[in-house]
Amino acid sequence: MTFSDDRPTMIEFKDVHKYYGDYHALRGINGTIKAGEFFSLLGPSGCGKTTLLRTIAGFEDISSGVVMIDGKDAAGMPANVRPTNMVFQSYAIFPHMSVAENVGFGLRKDPRSKEEKAKAVAEALEMVGLKGYGNRAAHALSGGQRQRVALARALILKPKVLLLDEPLSALDKKMREHMQVELIKLQRQVGITFILVTHDQEEALVMSDRIAVMFEGEIAQLADPETLYRRPATRKVADFIGTMNFIPAEILSEAGDKVEVDAKGLGRVALDISQAPAKTGETPVVGLRPETLTLLYDDQKPTERETDGVIDEVIYFGDMTYYDVYLGGTDVEVRLSMRNVPGRPVLDVGTKVRVAWSPSALVLFR
Amino acid sequence: MKKAPLLRSYTLFYLLFLYGPIILLPIFAFNDSRVVAFPLQGFTLQWFGEMAADQNLRNAAWNSLIIALSVATLSTVLGIFAARASVRYRFPGKVPVMGLIMLPLVLPEMIVAMALLVVLLSIQIPLSLFTVILGQVLICTPFAVAILTSAFQSLDKSLEEAALDLGETPWSTFRLIILPLVMPGIMASFLICFTISFDEFIIANFLGSGQPILSVYIFGQFRFPAKVPSMLALGTVLVLFSIILLGFAEYMRRRGIAKAGGKDSGGFL
Numbered sequence: 001m002t003f004s005d006d007r008p009t010m011i012e013f014k015d016v017h018k019y020y021g022d023y024h025a026l027r028g029i030n031g032t033i034k035a036g037e038f039f040s041l042l043g044p045s046g047c048g049k050t051t052l053l054r055t056i057a058g059f060e061d062i063s064s065g066v067v068m069i070d071g072k073d074a075a076g077m078p079a080n081v082r083p084t085n086m087v088f089q090s091y092a093i094f095p096h097m098s099v100a101e102n103v104g105f106g107l108r109k110d111p112r113s114k115e116e117k118a119k120a121v122a123e124a125l126e127m128v129g130l131k132g133y134g135n136r137a138a139h140a141l142s143g144g145q146r147q148r149v150a151l152a153r154a155l156i157l158k159p160k161v162l163l164l165d166e167p168l169s170a171l172d173k174k175m176r177e178h179m180q181v182e183l184i185k186l187q188r189q190v191g192i193t194f195i196l197v198t199h200d201q202e203e204a205l206v207m208s209d210r211i212a213v214m215f216e217g218e219i220a221q222l223a224d225p226e227t228l229y230r231r232p233a234t235r236k237v238a239d240f241i242g243t244m245n246f247i248p249a250e251i252l253s254e255a256g257d258k259v260e261v262d263a264k265g266l267g268r269v270a271l272d273i274s275q276a277p278a279k280t281g282e283t284p285v286v287g288l289r290p291e292t293l294t295l296l297y298d299d300q301k302p303t304e305r306e307t308d309g310v311i312d313e314v315i316y317f318g319d320m321t322y323y324d325v326y327l328g329g330t331d332v333e334v335r336l337s338m339r340n341v342p343g344r345p346v347l348d349v350g351t352k353v354r355v356a357w358s359p360s361a362l363v364l365f366r
Numbered sequence: 367m368k369k370a371p372l373l374r375s376y377t378l379f380y381l382l383f384l385y386g387p388i389i390l391l392p393i394f395a396f397n398d399s400r401v402v403a404f405p406l407q408g409f410t411l412q413w414f415g416e417m418a419a420d421q422n423l424r425n426a427a428w429n430s431l432i433i434a435l436s437v438a439t440l441s442t443v444l445g446i447f448a449a450r451a452s453v454r455y456r457f458p459g460k461v462p463v464m465g466l467i468m469l470p471l472v473l474p475e476m477i478v479a480m481a482l483l484v485v486l487l488s489i490q491i492p493l494s495l496f497t498v499i500l501g502q503v504l505i506c507t508p509f510a511v512a513i514l515t516s517a518f519q520s521l522d523k524s525l526e527e528a529a530l531d532l533g534e535t536p537w538s539t540f541r542l543i544i545l546p547l548v549m550p551g552i553m554a555s556f557l558i559c560f561t562i563s564f565d566e567f568i569i570a571n572f573l574g575s576g577q578p579i580l581s582v583y584i585f586g587q588f589r590f591p592a593k594v595p596s597m598l599a600l601g602t603v604l605v606l607f608s609i610i611l612l613g614f615a616e617y618m619r620r621r622g623i624a625k626a627g628g629k630d631s632g633g634f635l
Contacts, residue, residue, distance in 0.1 A: 088524040
């Protein structure tokens, strides 16, 4: 999951600001996207991720700052000369043209012969799994097929950067998961930098080499998926990526990287904060992912720490069961996830249980 | 449906009221009598012959055709600019400017015609077909803008962006993507402006002094009872012409929708 840092920079943002009238849509974006990287802009709607993508495409002027594309300042470079191509959220398939005309649209000014262009179109269609669809009317395609046409149309121009604006949001769950894998394969095959905008954290985790999590026009954290998941920089990021339990904590003592806290329901814990997020002045809480908590059955012994609890809610998912558990006789409720395996029955609401956990899985936010 | 006999007869009565008089037109146009009254006297094509032989009428029809084609073309072109600007761009004074463009829609035509007449006379522009065209463009442009605005509005903005993104200039994007997709709207605007212009009377009468124009000519002919049957024949021809025009417009509209894969949300037929 790690991405080598020695690749050249493809996109660079330097203190990018964007105002719509009084509305401050982008508030000082900094960061680089490497060549050949699968990069995601992740955030809730209205966080500025699509605006940022559109500044790369050239559809949006920036108010201040610099956007560099492949070493060149993109200011004043119109969309039609940028080495970027975009797959739109609505796919923007031209309804009055056939599939082949859509895919070949960008080749209109290409000096190659008609036959060579037709061959390029056929190859592009084959690449996205639509071999032989060229003569179909574009409007007669399904959502997934339109998406593929949009991909082929953008990739046929061999752009340096492919921009994808929530390309999977209109597809149903099965199709979406299928296309996620296809997109990853396609990106490896063509080696082009992909920049994906999504509000779906799972999609971003699955597909990306690196992810920029955005809130309110700012990048809250830019990291690889594993770091984002295990070591979120802020409570907000932690809350947005996956599920995290937040437990109120009191800081008892602090010495270098060692902090001792009293977490409600868990008791006193000594934490190593060398990798913990920076102080933000929030009320201290410790975060725990559901899978770092384990229900202990009668015959099991805890590995590190153990806390009593009572099951408040059971959510059955087939392969997994989620339990909401009150910890140690307090009103602190945590969600934990257990894999359903033979010999380990799903427990009922009200059952008294033992919960095992490890201090190293705790993330301190303060 | 069976539960509402009142509504059903209301509908029938309404349609009869609307179209009954028009049905009388062809009936009397083929009636072998100069008096427009029942009972019918027998079948004749005499009135159509008279109509075709009338040199003044042919001139008037020709002039009206020139006016209507010019008005439809000019209004639609102006409508394209205005509709595109109002849908896609924000500019200072947009609301008052669009309001002023649409104002002739509700302004009494009589007043527009009089005002134009006064202005044209005072700046000494001779009245001609050209002045009629100018006046009618003023009246028709709001219709064109209204029709074309809805056509431009239904266009997904990302289609334009996709074309730009794929290397086209703003102009070639307009030509290759926008124009073909709003073509049904352009056709509808053209046909409606054509129809409005063709039977427009007030401006034609005020600003077309001396030139025979069909609507003015028909009105004039009704003073002579002997001419009435051939005017009915002319009316029959015009009704037929309207039906053909409308049918063609509807055919084009449906074809446009089918081509773009849209859902038919009902037209006028």
